[in-house]
Amino acid sequence: MTEPIIQFKHVEKRFNDQTVIPDLNFTVNKGEFITILGSSGSGKTTTLKMINGLITPSAGEILIDGQKLRDLDLVKLRRHMGYVVQQIGLFPHMTIGQNIAVVPKMLHWDKKEINNRVKELLSLVQLNPAEYMNRYPQQLSGGQQQRVGVARALATNPPYVLFDEPFGALDALTRMELQREVKKIHESLAEKTFMFVTHDINEALFLGQRVMIMHEGRIVQFATPEEIVRHPATEFVEQLLGTIRQNQDLWRQQYE
Numbered sequence: 001m002t003e004p005i006i007q008f009k010h011v012e013k014r015f016n017d018q019t020v021i022p023d024l025n026f027t028v029n030k031g032e033f034i035t036i037l038g039s040s041g042s043g044k045t046t047t048l049k050m051i052n053g054l055i056t057p058s059a060g061e062i063l064i065d066g067q068k069l070r071d072l073d074l075v076k077l078r079r080h081m082g083y084v085v086q087q088i089g090l091f092p093h094m095t096i097g098q099n100i101a102v103v104p105k106m107l108h109w110d111k112k113e114i115n116n117r118v119k120e121l122l123s124l125v126q127l128n129p130a131e132y133m134n135r136y137p138q139q140l141s142g143g144q145q146q147r148v149g150v151a152r153a154l155a156t157n158p159p160y161v162l163f164d165e166p167f168g169a170l171d172a173l174t175r176m177e178l179q180r181e182v183k184k185i186h187e188s189l190a191e192k193t194f195m196f197v198t199h200d201i202n203e204a205l206f207l208g209q210r211v212m213i214m215h216e217g218r219i220v221q222f223a224t225p226e227e228i229v230r231h232p233a234t235e236f237v238e239q240l241l242g243t244i245r246q247n248q249d250l251w252r253q254q255y256e
């Protein structure tokens, strides 16, 4: 059964006198993996940050699990929302284990529980706990650091995880590997809602059970990857799909 978990109702966002999001309406259901795709400046990050309260809407209503976001305690809300960004910001003077344990510690989990959780999460993101727990962030590759970022976001078992271009700076192969991992993690953790911002159409279509395509602050299509590929709703969506073909053509021309 579908259960609405994040709802935007006539949400508007203005920065100074510039309206970047005029009227946003959508519903995400519990357990969905949603990707948000769009060109630069289309409002993807603004939308994501309105979900965890880092940005406040200028008008309209956001409901989280049926409750008005503006009535919620934002500190508590954020503890229920994992957040993974491109510059993951691991604390350089803390070990990987300590980095993952920051929020559980704040919540006064006991030492043994934290230790077990750190090991469990490192295994989940395919990093051997014995090898990585006591290393420092600078002793890890960019891809490994992003894995730690994903582990840290999942530390307190939040029902929602928000991703903002987390793999944007990684090389293509590492990126693909991490996309597969994140997809597997979503499948293995029942009922977690993932919202994932990207400007890479391949990533959006591969990861999203539904893909929200944004253009100039509006949703131009919000549908399954199959529906988008079969029936692009606008010329902009067609152009996006066209970039996949163009890349393939470029590649072929070069080597034929």
Ligand SMILES: Nc1ncnc2c1ncn2[C@@H]1O[C@H](COP(=O)(O)OP(=O)(O)OP(=O)(O)O)[C@@H](O)[C@H]1O
Binding pocket: 015, 016, 020, 038, 039, 040, 041, 042, 043, 044, 045, 046, 047, 199
């Ligand atoms: N704090 C701010 N003050 C003023 N304008 C802002 C602010 N944050 C975002 N904007 C503007 O809002 C619009 C949407 O920005 P947003 O970061 O949401 O886009 P995006 O789709 O995530 O882009 P990108 O893919 O480049 O990160 C842009 O025109 C941006 O300049």
